Amino acid sequence: MDKKVVTFSKVVKEFDGFKALNNLSFSIDEGGLYGLIGPNGAGKSTAIRIMTGLIKATEGTVDVLGYKPQEAEVRPMVGYMPQEMALYQDLTVRENLEFFGKLYSISKSDLKKRIADLLDFVELSKWGKTVVANLSGGMKHRTSLAVALLSKPRLLVLDEPTVGVDPELRASFWQRFEDMRADGTTILLTTHYMDEARRCEKIGLINHGRLIAEGTPDGLLELTKTRNLEDAFLSLTRRKIVGK
Amino acid sequence: MKISRILAVTKKQFLTIKHDKRTLVLMLLSPVMAMLIFGFAFGTSPKHLQVIIVNKDKGSLAGQYINKIDHDVLSISDSTDVASSKDKVTSGDKIATIIFPSTFSADSSPTKTGMAPKGPVITPAKGAHIEVFLDTTNQQLSSVVSQAIAQAGQDFAKSKGVKTGISIDVSYAFEKTKDARYIDFFVPGIMAFAITLFTTILTLLAFVGERVTGTFDRLRVTPATEGEIVIGYEIAFGVIAAIQGALILTVALLVYNIMVVGSIALAMLFVILVAIDAQAIGILISSAAQRESQAVQFLPFIIFPIFLLSGIFVAVKSLPLWLQPFSNFLPPTWGIEALRDVMLRGWGLEHLWPHALVLAGFAVAFTLLAIFSLKRSRNQ
Numbered sequence: 001m002d003k004k005v006v007t008f009s010k011v012v013k014e015f016d017g018f019k020a021l022n023n024l025s026f027s028i029d030e031g032g033l034y035g036l037i038g039p040n041g042a043g044k045s046t047a048i049r050i051m052t053g054l055i056k057a058t059e060g061t062v063d064v065l066g067y068k069p070q071e072a073e074v075r076p077m078v079g080y081m082p083q084e085m086a087l088y089q090d091l092t093v094r095e096n097l098e099f100f101g102k103l104y105s106i107s108k109s110d111l112k113k114r115i116a117d118l119l120d121f122v123e124l125s126k127w128g129k130t131v132v133a134n135l136s137g138g139m140k141h142r143t144s145l146a147v148a149l150l151s152k153p154r155l156l157v158l159d160e161p162t163v164g165v166d167p168e169l170r171a172s173f174w175q176r177f178e179d180m181r182a183d184g185t186t187i188l189l190t191t192h193y194m195d196e197a198r199r200c201e202k203i204g205l206i207n208h209g210r211l212i213a214e215g216t217p218d219g220l221l222e223l224t225k226t227r228n229l230e231d232a233f234l235s236l237t238r239r240k241i242v243g244k
Numbered sequence: 245m246k247i248s249r250i251l252a253v254t255k256k257q258f259l260t261i262k263h264d265k266r267t268l269v270l271m272l273l274s275p276v277m278a279m280l281i282f283g284f285a286f287g288t289s290p291k292h293l294q295v296i297i298v299n300k301d302k303g304s305l306a307g308q309y310i311n312k313i314d315h316d317v318l319s320i321s322d323s324t325d326v327a328s329s330k331d332k333v334t335s336g337d338k339i340a341t342i343i344f345p346s347t348f349s350a351d352s353s354p355t356k357t358g359m360a361p362k363g364p365v366i367t368p369a370k371g372a373h374i375e376v377f378l379d380t381t382n383q384q385l386s387s388v389v390s391q392a393i394a395q396a397g398q399d400f401a402k403s404k405g406v407k408t409g410i411s412i413d414v415s416y417a418f419e420k421t422k423d424a425r426y427i428d429f430f431v432p433g434i435m436a437f438a439i440t441l442f443t444t445i446l447t448l449l450a451f452v453g454e455r456v457t458g459t460f461d462r463l464r465v466t467p468a469t470e471g472e473i474v475i476g477y478e479i480a481f482g483v484i485a486a487i488q489g490a491l492i493l494t495v496a497l498l499v500y501n502i503m504v505v506g507s508i509a510l511a512m513l514f515v516i517l518v519a520i521d522a523q524a525i526g527i528l529i530s531s532a533a534q535r536e537s538q539a540v541q542f543l544p545f546i547i548f549p550i551f552l553l554s555g556i557f558v559a560v561k562s563l564p565l566w567l568q569p570f571s572n573f574l575p576p577t578w579g580i581e582a583l584r585d586v587m588l589r590g591w592g593l594e595h596l597w598p599h600a601l602v603l604a605g606f607a608v609a610f611t612l613l614a615i616f617s618l619k620r621s622r623n624q
Contacts, residue, residue, distance in 0.1 A: 052465045054622065070622065072467055080465045086458030088256065090263035095256070102252035103466040131263050147462070 003030040004063070005155050005186040006051060011060035013046050013209070020046040022209035023060070028155075028188055028202075033181050035200030036190045039237060043209040044190040045083065048159050051188070052080045065154060076104055079153030083160040085140045086147075087132045093119070093143050094128040097150060104151045118146040121176065138169045145176070156180060158189040162196060174199060194229040203229075207237050245475075249468050253476020254483075257450075261484075271446070275438045275488045276495055290388050290558060292319045292565065295340045296329040303349020305372075305404070310344075312396040312403070317388060330377050333417045336585065339382075339561075340389045343375040352410070373411040380416055381588035382559055383424045390414070420505045421588045428503045431496040432511075432583035433556035436576045438492060439485045439515055440522040444546055447481060447526025452539045455530070470618040474527060474611055478520050485519025486512055505590035511583055514596075517603040518579035524610030525575075531617040555580045575606045 006028040013021040021043045028034040036044050049055045050062055053069035067074035087096050094115060101111040119125045122142035132140060141161070148156060158177075162170045174196070177187055189200070197203055198217045205213040205220070213220060213236050217229060224232040261268050295318050299306050313320065321338075323329045329341040345351075351372035376393060380386040390412075397410045416422040454460035463473060489512055496502045504511070525546065533539035553560070553567060554576040560568055571577045582599035585591040593600060 049461075052461075054461055054464060056622070072469075075465060075467045078465065080462065082458045082461055084458040086462040088260060088459060089457070090260045091256065092263075095259050099252055099256040099259075100462070100466060103249055103463070103468040105246060105248065105467065151466075 004028065005030050005032075005065055006034075006188065007061075007063040008047065008051075009061045009063075011047075011050065011057045011062060013043075013050060013055070014058045020209050021050075021057070024206065024209060024211055025060075026204045026211050026214060028186060030186055031181065031184055032186055033177065033199075033201045034186075034188045035197045035203045036188060036206060037194075037197050037203055037233065038190075038206040042206045044206060045159055046209075047206070048080075048157055048188075048190065052078060052157055076151045077154045079148040079151060079156045081144050081148035081156070081158045081161055083163060085132075085144050087140060087143055089133040090131060092129050092131050093124055093135070093139075093146075096132060096143060097146060100147050101150050106150070114150060114152075118149055121149070122146045123172075137164060138166065141165055141169065141173075145173070149180075154184075154186060156185050156187045158187065160190050160192070162191065162193065170196070194233060197229050205233065205236055212236055245469070245472060249472045250476045250479065253468070253473055254479045257477065257480035260450075271442070271484065271488070272491065275442065275492050290385055291317055292561075293317060293385055293389055293392075294319045294321070294338045294561060295342060295389060296321050296323050296332060296338050298323050298326050298329050298341060298343045300324075300346045301344045301348040302346050303352075305349040305352050305400075306344035308404070309348075309374075309396060309400040309410075312399040314392055314395070317392045330417070333377055333379050336379070336589070339379050339385055340393075341377040342393060343377070345373070345375070348372050348374065352404070371411065373413055375413045375415065377415050377417060379418065380424050381418055381421050381584060382429045383426050384429060385559055385561075386424075418505075418589050420590065421503055424503055424588060427496075427500045428588060429584065430557075431492070431500065431502045432587050433554075433580045435489055435492045435496075435511075435515060436518050436579040436583055437550060437554070437556050439488055439519050440550055440576045440579075441547060442488060443481050443485055443519045443522035444526040444529075445543065446484070447477065447523040448530050448533070448539045448542070449536055450477070451527050451530035452533050452536050456535060464622065470615045470622075474524070474615050474618065477527070478523055478611065481523040482516045482519055485522075486516050489515035489519075502587075504587050506586040506588075507592065510592060510596075511586045514579050514582045514586065514600070514603065517600065517607060518576060520607040521575035521579075521603060521610055524607060524614045527614035528610065528617055531621065550574055550576050553577070575603060578602045578606075 004027045008024050008026050011021050011024045012019060024043065024047060036047060038044050050057050051064060051069055053075070056070065062069055064074050065077050088099070091099065097115045097118065098111065101114065106114060119128055122145055124139060124142055124146070127135065127139060132143060135143065145161070148158070162173055165173065181187055191197055200217065203215065203217060203220060204211055213223065215223065220229065220232045221227065224235040226232040226235055261271070297310060297320050299310065299322065301307070310320070326341070326343055332338045333341050376390070378386050378389065393412060397412065401410060421428070454463070493508065493511070497504070529542045530539060533542065553571045554574045555571065560571045560577060578599050582596050582603070585596055
């Protein structure tokens with residue numbers, strides 16, 4: 001049996017009486033690439049915020065790498081790339097990385113090497129001294145990914161990592177995700193792009209806070225008797241995908 | 245709690261300022277601008293100023309003189325002990341002690357000293373005097389006290405037909421500040437006000453900015469605790485406040501030539517304590533704001549109470565009695581009083597430890613509340 005990195009069991013999250021998550025259950029295998037797919041307001045970001053310990057579930061249990069998400073011990077093991085850039089615009093790329101690296105208590109020498117490796121990985125070595133506000137959108141996305149990877153996380157959580165990213169950069173990102181996965185990193189991502197969802201090892205389709213289908217991309221096509229994931233998605237949600 | 249993380253937060257804040265030239269300029273110019281604008285600000289007409297009267301007069305004229313004093317302006321308490329009454333002025337409890345000597349009536353009136361063939365021998369009045377022991381560290385209040393005493397003297401002389409003048413011998417509770425001006429009183433007030441205002445605004449906008457841009461969420465998924473984040477910010481803003489305080493003091497010294505009797509280092513300590521309180525208030529308020537535009541709307545709620553009640557323009561003691569207790573809940577009230585006591589009275593921590601303790605207490609309480617408010621959002 002595969003080792004589980006993330007397990008959601010009957011998780012409910014209420015905001016002022018509204019159930020953003022309604023008995024959501026799913027799990028992610030170690031080393032897997034899991035895509036959480038769903039329309040706007042389905043509860044994807046709420047699930048991610050619970051997984052990263054930013055908010056607490058109202059009911060149910062969540063396990064991340066053997067810990068509750070809000071326990072301090074699990075934080076260095078989880079990398080998080082929020083949907084927005086979430087960078088200090090007035091700091092340089094390197095200063096952003098140094099700051100977050102220090103919060104992870106990475107030693108000075110290790111941090112220096114780690115930053116050099118990451119800048120190389122996201123192809124920003126020449127832009128280390130540039131203030132983030134002066135970078136292009138794509139460069140900011142790459143910087144954000146570098147920050148998420150600082151602590152060499154075992155679980156990488158990516159909330160809509162390719163929204164607003166041009167096709168070339170999207171391809172570049174996916175190559176990096178594959179590389180990380182090859183290194184043993186477990187990845188969870190949310191996306192609106194069905195062609196991206198196709199590249200996930202496993203897909204969880206959520207709507208109205210519930211998991212309505214889960215499986216491999218091929219498995220979902222077979223289940224819905226459709227030819228592409230977009231049709232499968234529509235078949236399962238019975239609604240149009242907003243903005244796509 | 246790791247010092248490296250705390251210092252990382254502090255250093256990050258300085259780097260942010262370094263790269264944001266507009267904030268840097270605003271941060272340095274704002275206190276100077278405030279100093280120049282408020283330096284010429286208004287005065288007011290204080291009331292209920294607390295004085296002690298020691299009436300040793302063997303006659304009844306001192307009583308009549310006292311009755312002429314405007315009791316709305318001076319709030320009078322009586323004593324028979326000169327030394328303890330003076331101590332109350334020196335300790336800052338009262339503004340003045342007015343002493344009527346035992347010969348006040350005798351010296352005010354012509355007396356019949358014998359009989360001559362043509363009638364009684366009348367000796368002209370020697371001329372009475374009163375002694376006033378005055379605290380001039382608040383020139384606005386001390387001049388009102390002096391005028392009230394002098395006016396009562398004129399009214400008394402007129403009503404009694406006393407032709408000889410009544411001399412007022414003034415001695416000073418704080419000799420070095422006997423020539424203090426309003427600006428000397430005003431500068432410590434505006435220092436604390438400016439530091440409170442700018443620090444609250446900077447912290448408020450910084451924290452709301454962290455929320456808006458998503459960096460706050462990113463901070464909270466790292467091992468950094470809410471306590472480390474808040475204390476890191478406190479160190480950064482404490483240093484900024486000290487720089488602002490130094491700038492204000494420099495302008496005050498160079499442009500207004502203000503008096504600084506006591507320790508500048510101690511004044512800076514109080515400035516930093518005021519700043520720590522202000523930044524914790526800023527963090528607290530930030531939890532109620534989703535955007536910068538919302539945050540700005542909270543500012544009048546901070547500015548006006550501090551502006552009117554913390555003793556910047558009008559000493560708290562001369563506020564209406566019902567308003568005075570509210571002042572005690574404002575950290576700048578304690579900061580302003582302490583700064584004036586340091587700068588004008590030359591007091592040290594041996595006198596001002598209660599003020600430092602109260603400000604530190606506010607800082608601890610507000611810091612804990614700020615940390616709690618950040619932790620609470622995690623539990624939502």
